[in-house]
Amino acid sequence: MSDDNKNLSDDLDDMIGDAKESAKRAGEKISQKASELADDAKELGKEAKEKASEFASEAKEKASEFADEAKEILSDGKNIGIISHVYWIGWIIAVIMNNSNKTELGSFYIRQNLGLFLLSFFALIPFLGWVLGIAIIIAWIMSLISSLSGEKKPTFLLGNQFQEWFKGL
Structure with missing residues (x-):
């Protein structure tokens, strides 16, 4: 093989290696971001669940107060x-x-x-x-x-x- 072909082959191997390394780093970054987004989504889900629980508790309390007031009015x-x-x-x-x-x-x-x-x-x-x-x-x-x-x-x-x-x- 000639020196030019050998240099070209070495350059190509370096470029492919760099591309593989870049792709690997990009995949790791994507995986890290996906993990962060999943954690954020879990946290938002917990917050939403807590808010829904608070809302349901308040609604139940208000309904109970309304029922008590209605009973009092109707029994008058x-x-x-x-x-x-x-x-x-x-x-x-x-x-x-x-x-x-x-x-x-x-x-x-x-x-x-x-x-x-x-x-x-x-x-x-x-x-x-x-x-x-x-x-x-x-x-x-x-x-x-x-x-x-x-x-x-x-x-x-x-x-x-x-x-x-x-x-x-």
Whole structure:
């Protein structure tokens, strides 16, 4: 082999060696960077998990507070009295609510409205019933206003008798 070819071959071998060495260093740098990025991702994952856990804990606490407040509001006798004024369906809901936590005010308005609802059947009688119907509507409105203010006022139409007749409620 000639000296030129030999020098060229040696130069080529050096270049290939340098290229291999550079490729090896680049691979090591890439591997190191990938490892650093993986560690960063793990750290971010831990932080995200902690934040999600904190958020879930706060949400659970807020939901529990809301449920407690809702129970307190719905078990209030004033609210039961108001709900009982919403014709039959409201009256039934009020009875169910009052059964779980009886209140004097709630029971009072449940009895008042039952009496007014039953008395309203007499409003179907022509002429005299119409006048009675207007009186029942006025008594119902007065009862609703009293329940909104949280006062126990019997209606002018047999209100005290309703309390006696339906005292089992």
